[in-house]
Amino acid sequence: MLTRKPIFPGIIELNFQAGEVLGCNVYLIYDCDEWLLIDIGYEDTVEDFVEIIRQLDFPLSQCKTLVATHADVDHIQGLAKLKQILKTTVTAHPNAVKPLESGDTLVTLAEIEAQNLKLEMPPVTIEHQVNDGDVIKVGGIELEVWHTPGHTDSQLAFRVGDVLLSGDNIYRDGCIGAIDAHHGSDIKAFVGSLERIRDSDVHWLAPSHGPMFRNDKAFMNKTIDRVRGYLEMADFGTLAERWPLMDQWDDEVASGTLPEGLQLPS
Template identity: 85%
Template structure:
């Protein structure tokens, strides 16, 4: 057996435990021998993660449930396989149920034609649905569910004491999860979710990709201001709520106005 390398009491991140990055961050949350997994990643790495769990001496039969942070393929493609191997249940937000149960390749971003990307999206039955304020109990440990829409409409985060398993809301470099209308992004909701995280007394953020980091107001504000700026953009399909540049263009076209220094002289 290998020594466990928790990142916080009761929380093991399986890539960190393995000493190599196999995919998205997969969090094993436990109390005594009972445990849950937050996300599972791609189907091809499911057995690798399960082998890590074996090596740190968690009984496979004691997996209470597999929890999907949201319905993006890089987080949940392996759910059906893991559910079968572990003989357990799957838990998600209600908005993730249809794309997961139907194996919707568009909503889950398993298929992106412009990038010649086409991945399988195995269907999986969702046994439990959770929403904001619900509690997932693992032994005596309580996991508080936060619904933090923005990246997707099904994005969940999970508070355990001073730690928030923060999903694709924000990463240590200030980047955020992709904004894409196909999987239910919402810029205004994203801003509210980031403000909620910023204003909470959570001390540490453990994201779905990359390393853990402190919840710092100045850091969060830089990202919030940038995301809020996306609401005023000139390009169709950006999920903005207004396009000031196009209003300016309307006026300039009507006036026949060109920028100073540009124009044909006769």
């Protein structure tokens, strides 16, 4: 048997527990014998995680549900396999239901033709849907559900006391979850979700990738300012609200203005 190494009371991160990174962060929330998992990662590491859970002496029959933070393949490809092993249910945001139940390879980013990426996306039935303000109970522990859209339209975070299991919203280096129209990204919504996290009184952020870190306003503001800037940049194409450079170009074309030092030939 393994000695449990909770990162916070009632919360074990299975990569940290294993002493090696097997995939995305997988959080096991427990009280007494009842427990649930938040995310699972790829299908080929499911059995590794199940063995860790066995070695931690959690009864497999006591898994309350499997929770998907959102419908990206690197978080949920293994859901169908794990559900079958544990004989339990799956919980997700309503916006994640269709891509998960249909095994949609485009929305889940399992298939990116331009990068020659083609992964299987096994469909899985979602028994429980949760949204902002809902509470998931595990024994005496309560997980407050936050809907934090931006990275995807189904992105969830979960508050437990002064800890936020913060999904792909932000990482310790200030990076954020990928912005891509195919899986429902929304830059303005992303800014709102980051502001909500910044303005909350949670002390610790436990993301879906990488190490835990403090919720620091100056740090959060640096990322928020950068992401807000994407609303007026061409970097993310149709996800931007406007591109001020094009307004300037309209004016310069209308007035016949060239850059300083460049003159029309006579």
